[in-house]
Amino acid sequence: MINNLIWDFDGTLFDTYPAMVNAFVNGLNDMGIDDVGIDEHDIYVIMRQQSVGAALKKFSAYYGIKESKLAQLNAKYQTEQVKDAKPFAGANELLDYAIENGGGNYLLTHRDEQAKTLLDNFGMLSKFTGFVTSADKFPRKPQPDSLNWLKQEYQLANESTVMIGDRQLDIEAGNRANVSTALFDPDRTIVKTGSPDVRVTELSELKDFLVK
Structure with missing residues (x-):
């Protein structure tokens, strides 16, 4: 047993993943990336198949933005949004x-x-x-x-x-x-x-x- x-x-x-993906998108928005150019499902899949760190690395490179800043924003929004997870x-x-x-x-x-x-x-x-x-x-x-x-x-x-x-x-x-x-x-x-x-x-x- x-x-x-x-x-x-x-x-x-x-x-928690719906909130985590939403937090990630909010971080991208704050860095000037429009919702139209964001694939939320792709973000989710990379988080699940790899890690949040892998998603930060991939999408900061893809959009040409600073990874450390995206990580900071993502952490802030996650804390706010994950609190409602069940x-x-x-x-x-x-x-x-x-x-x-x-x-x-x-x-x-x-x-x-x-x-x-x-x-x-x-x-x-x-x-x-x-x-x-x-x-x-x-x-x-x-x-x-x-x-x-x-x-x-x-x-x-x-x-x-x-x-x-x-x-x-x-x-x-x-x-x-x-x-x-x-x-x-x-x-x-x-x-x-x-x-x-x-x-x-x-x-x-x-x-x-x-x-x-």
Whole structure:
């Protein structure tokens, strides 16, 4: 049985991508890029298949604008707009499953402390035992350092632990840390998956995998 769940936040626990894309577009607008020339779907796909950093690099080069300025604007608008994001269906049930079966939930996110605030807004924060956010200054995923720290700090056995995320880098981090991996890909956007142990389009589908 797998009862220790290590969660990514954006696009896994909470449906933040609509706000993230909108924030990115607002940043482009502030730098003089008109909506007509912006492909929001393309921005989303790069964020999911790669990272926000990759999107910043690609679109700043494409539009001939300063990447550091776009990053600054994007961060500002994200903080404002992500605060209204909601958890995905099935998230709470899996959090409860881990606790009820003698395990725990652990957050591993590149987002700052705002992730904890959002969890608290929905009564989910108390269901977590440990946290790694951007404030902890670990190397970013797919490097496994933060995941290995959680394993060591909370004495999580490889065979009872899973990394749950929505991107290839989450899966690669889990694989490098020798834990099970689950890819949550609700709209089947991910092409290069990182070879997860299970791939689902709804969080509720993970239950059968966890209880094996």
